[in-house]
Amino acid sequence: MSSLSACYRRAPDLRVRPVPELGYCLVFTPDRPKLYTLNAAAWLLLELCDGQDRDALEADFREVYAEQGAGAGDAPDVRFIIEDLEGKGILLRQPTEKEAS
Secondary structure, three states: OOOOOOEEEEOOOOEEEEEHHHOEEEEEEOOOOEEEEEOHHHHHHHHHOOOOEHHHHHHHHHHHHHHOOOOHHHOOOHHHHHHHHHHOOOEEEEOOHHHHO
16 A cells, blocks of 8 residues: 555656547556556546656645546545556655655
């Protein structure tokens, strides 16, 4: 299970192809060759993932989700999405300096 204080970033060399007219994107993971289809929520999370910790990532996700008219209270469970993308090799968890020592 992921640590709450860990930071998340995209895996290197991902190939991301948006398909906005259908509300999803395709992601190819070259290290573990596989093609994934990400729904709009997972795609948004991937776009927001820039090395933030889980709390900051979740706050940004809820803010953008609410701005898009969906309402922050109706947002999907960000922790589940993070764990799913991490399990697929799309996101990488980096320990914070505190965890690394």
